[in-house]
Amino acid sequence: MMNTLLSFEETPAVSQSPPEPSFQKLFVLMEDDTFLVVDAFGDLNGHDDGLFHHDTRILSCYHLFLANQRPSLLSATVSQDNVYAISHLTNHPLPLLGDTFTPQGALHIERKKLLWGSRMFERIRFFNYSDQAVTVPLGLHFSGDFRDMFEVRGQQRPMRGTQDAPDINEWSATLRYYGLDKQQRCMALSFSEAPLSLDGSQATFEFEVGAHAPYELYIEVGMQPIQASRVRFRRSAAKARWAMRKKQRSGAHIKASGRLFQGWLDKSRADLALLTSELPTGPYPYAGVPWYSTPFGRDAIITAYQLLWLNPQLARGVLAYLALHQAKEVSTFRDAEPGKIMHETRKGEMSSLNELPFSRYYGGVDTTPLFVLLAGAYAKRTGDMAFIEELWPALERAAQWIEGNASKNPDGFLSYARGEESGLANQGWKDSHDSIFHADGSSPEGPIALVEVQGYAYRAYLSMAELAETREDRQAAQHWQQRAEALQEAVERCFWLEDKHFYALALDGNGKPCAVNASNVGHLLFTGLPAPKRGKLAAQQLLERSFDSGWGIRTVVAGSARFNPMSYHNGSIWPHDVALCAAGIARYGEHTGSVHLLAGIFEAAAHFGMRLPELFCGFDRAPSEAPTAYPVACLPQAWAAGSVFMLLQACLGINIDAQQCLITITAPQMPTGIDRLEVRHITFGEHCIDITFQRIGSRVTAYVERQEGPHPVKVDLRL
Structure with a gap:
């Protein structure tokens, strides 16, 4: 089967430049002292966004290009549990080569990011919906400015620290900044496979996506280089989701x-x-x-x-x-x-x-x-x-x-x-x-x-x-x-x-x-x-x-x-x-x-x-x-x-007094449009109680649905 090939150019011809921050919607993830703010494309543009750790922006720019073009945006969201930031993209028409070309919308690109263990994990998944294999040139442009949060907010500094030359190996690039406080801050960008080329600001890949087939690339950003993988992504995602569920429960x-x-x-x-x-x-x-x-x-x-x-x-x-x-x-x-x-x-x-x-x-x-x-x-x-x-x-x-x-x-x-x-x-x-x-x-x-x-x-x-x-x-x-x-x-x-x-x-x-x-x-x-x-x-x-x-x-x-x-x-x-x-x-x-x-x-x-x-x-x-x-x-x-x-x-009008083992409900009112509301698993000491509020005509009443404990909790309803 013939492949469609799109080659790299010397200078990126970006068809869609990143919008100014006031006109774009930003998406947020957070895990302890690390947080991520990205745009709908899943990119970082060096404005108010970035990957931050301990009040320092370690990754300031991060752009994905297909054949030196920004993909076309379909949609973006943060998952309901706030674990994933997800961007759905597709390709622009790929240039004509011989008798074949890939039309717009043949490739679906899903970028899924999460934070765990002070690291950003990303899975970039391609699915080729066309009838022929496509060779895709992928470019990732990145930089880390190591700016303090107050600098990002606009504070001017007379002096800053110094940045070393990037440390490059087969599958990772590490940037290091030595601050005026004598502290070293690092940003390591690691991949699941070796890029075609890699330096301190760009990684390029070229891979084949078969007809009606997927392809996945995994990326991690953290303090130290660790080769990214599907296993690491899935394991970290499971831990992040479990931790979030535990907090919500x-x-x-x-x-x-x-x-x-x-x-x-x-x-x-x-x-x-x-x-x-x-x-x-x-x-x-x-x-x-x-x-x-x-x-x-x-x-x-x-x-x-x-x-x-x-x-x-x-x-x-x-x-x-x-x-x-x-x-x-x-x-x-x-x-x-x-x-x-x-x-x-x-x-x-x-x-x-x-x-x-x-x-x-x-x-x-x-x-x-x-x-x-x-x-x-x-x-x-x-x-x-x-x-x-x-x-x-x-x-x-x-x-x-x-x-x-x-x-x-x-x-x-x-x-x-x-x-x-x-x-x-x-x-x-x-x-x-x-x-x-x-x-x-x-x-x-x-x-x-x-x-x-x-x-x-x-x-x-x-x-x-x-x-x-x-x-x-x-x-x-x-x-x-x-x-x-x-x-x-x-x-x-x-x-x-x-x-x-x-x-x-x-x-x-x-x-x-x-x-x-x-x-x-x-x-x-x-x-x-x-x-x-x-x-x-x-x-x-x-x-x-x-x-x-x-x-x-x-x-x-x-x-x-x-x-x-x-x-x-x-x-x-x-x-x-x-x-x-x-x-x-x-x-x-x-x-x-x-x-x-x-x-x-x-x-x-x-x-x-x-x-x-x-x-x-x-x-x-x-x-x-x-x-x-x-x-x-x-x-x-x-x-x-x-x-x-x-x-x-x-x-x-609910007030809980564990010292008196008393719950007082005074003149209860319900939110507009709500006829029934249950408050489940109110606990103090050895007591656990469920209370239901019910609209009956123009009045709202409340009653105990269930309670457990060494003796009954008194509920004083004052209508």
């Missing part, structure tokens, strides 16, 4: 009557499994890909709280890790003080060299009270006082830091001011430089006291009081209770804006309110600090059109001095922020408002392929239009993926 599960809503729940759970790394201290959700694929304090605490009612083991892992990395000394460069909880940690060259303070950075004023708040909530959810005893020294140090910080303010408020110019100017969850402002748009002088941080501190004081009471330390319990009550009184006195019937965003260093209506107040409601009447007034305003775009609550009210729906923090919509607001709104009796917010976020998720981004633009919802994406949002992001579970808990 952890905790209680939800089954909803609506298929689309169930799809959102399943995708969110899969994304959380993708982002969760098994550290020596337990499971820990990394913040998001690509920019925040590392342990963050605030993000992990909030994510763990979102999942606490379903999977308390995540909270345990977060608390253990953060306690281990609690600050022990003063560093203005790192904004560290004894007892403070970490904001983020990085492992790249720039952090190692202290070009930036983020190797372990403590510039978050809210992370420490959130740490204590989560510990108190974990104890109530699980009754696991043995773990709290292990954690107690770290909790005492954290509480002492909160008190010490508050003592610097005449009213006892927690406040922040960065130690050095290299640190974050704003140190709450809205940490962009322009996110905190006065009503006239001017920037406040520090130290700044944020409204939601006072709520976190209030709840931290109460948590310490409750834990101390459980430990039978009544004197300590009374002390923390008094601190909580004093802080509550001060917030009501200083933050409440009577003319607005709302709380101020912040107080500046002179005690002047930043009289801006912001979603931060929803977090204050979540903590339960406001008096009932004021809390209800604030909750009602959060549901008004100036806040609620129809897709969710904006970070600041429309019409504010710095309002911009396309900004990062001044008018955009953050799903985790909406979830915290919904929990606060439900706490003050606006249960239908929580259902409304869940519906809007669910409909937004449907437009984003059931994967909520870190944030999206805060434009008003218009008929027949989708929400507007924020171009550089992390996707997936842990607290965005976790938002559905917090929103659902707010609607169901």
Whole structure:
């Protein structure tokens, strides 16, 4: 049988150049400290994509060419379990040679990638659907720039390390970079068969694919060269899939009557499994890909709280890790003080060299009270006082830091001011430089006291009081209770804006309110600090059109001095922020408002392929239009993926108290379009219980489907 042969040319004539990053869809895989961001073709283009390990991009460009042409794209996806990134491609018409030629679409090319053991595995499978064999010239162009994550994000460096000449052998090419931190970083590209030619930037192959027959090539990218093979690919794929299934099986599960809503729940759970790394201290959700694929304090605490009612083991892992990395000394460069909880940690060259303070950075004023708040909530959810005893020294140090910080303010408020110019100017969850402002748009002088941080501190004081009471330390319990009550009184006195019937965003260093209506107040409601009447007034305003775009609550009210729906923090919509607001709104009796917010976020998720981004633009919802994406949002992001579970808990009104062996369900509401919802395998201690929520006419009721344990769990249903 005759072969069709397409020869290599001297210079690639690329028919389809890689698109600019803002116009292409990117696909993400992650495994512990390694993550991959590729385009739909399965290529890396050296923009915001790449293969990263420990905050360093080891593979920056990676392009597949057939006869010096980029193949034609059919489709691309990430598997439902987030293990594989798959691209389906086909050939362009192959040039006429003699009396034969291969028409377009004769070859199906499937590129399937996965990550395991800090390595990227790829299988490139060809299937020839034509009636004659085809000899295919394949080219792979590659490079590794070994740029630090902050360089990829745009940070300029006056000097960089050096790269050696590539080390080439029969079936692999190894690139090495020697950083200014004296560390060697490597990228080895290995093949299952020897290329026709191989150098430090290109591998070429020429192989025959028989008529109606397959052909497979295996590639690995890692720190060391190891000859790729079908066996290694299959073995690593099996391990990766097993590990992902194990993470997804952890905790209680939800089954909803609506298929689309169930799809959102399943995708969110899969994304959380993708982002969760098994550290020596337990499971820990990394913040998001690509920019925040590392342990963050605030993000992990909030994510763990979102999942606490379903999977308390995540909270345990977060608390253990953060306690281990609690600050022990003063560093203005790192904004560290004894007892403070970490904001983020990085492992790249720039952090190692202290070009930036983020190797372990403590510039978050809210992370420490959130740490204590989560510990108190974990104890109530699980009754696991043995773990709290292990954690107690770290909790005492954290509480002492909160008190010490508050003592610097005449009213006892927690406040922040960065130690050095290299640190974050704003140190709450809205940490962009322009996110905190006065009503006239001017920037406040520090130290700044944020409204939601006072709520976190209030709840931290109460948590310490409750834990101390459980430990039978009544004197300590009374002390923390008094601190909580004093802080509550001060917030009501200083933050409440009577003319607005709302709380101020912040107080500046002179005690002047930043009289801006912001979603931060929803977090204050979540903590339960406001008096009932004021809390209800604030909750009602959060549901008004100036806040609620129809897709969710904006970070600041429309019409504010710095309002911009396309900004990062001044008018955009953050799903985790909406979830915290919904929990606060439900706490003050606006249960239908929580259902409304869940519906809007669910409909937004449907437009984003059931994967909520870190944030999206805060434009008003218009008929027949989708929400507007924020171009550089992390996707997936842990607290965005976790938002559905917090929103659902707010609607169901479910609260689990293992210490009292009690489950309370208050004024349950169901998501729009859902008539039946089951929460299976809620566990604490030796107890396991299944609860079903059922819509009956205009009412929602709940009942116990099954329970196991040494004695019955009390379920208090308050309709």
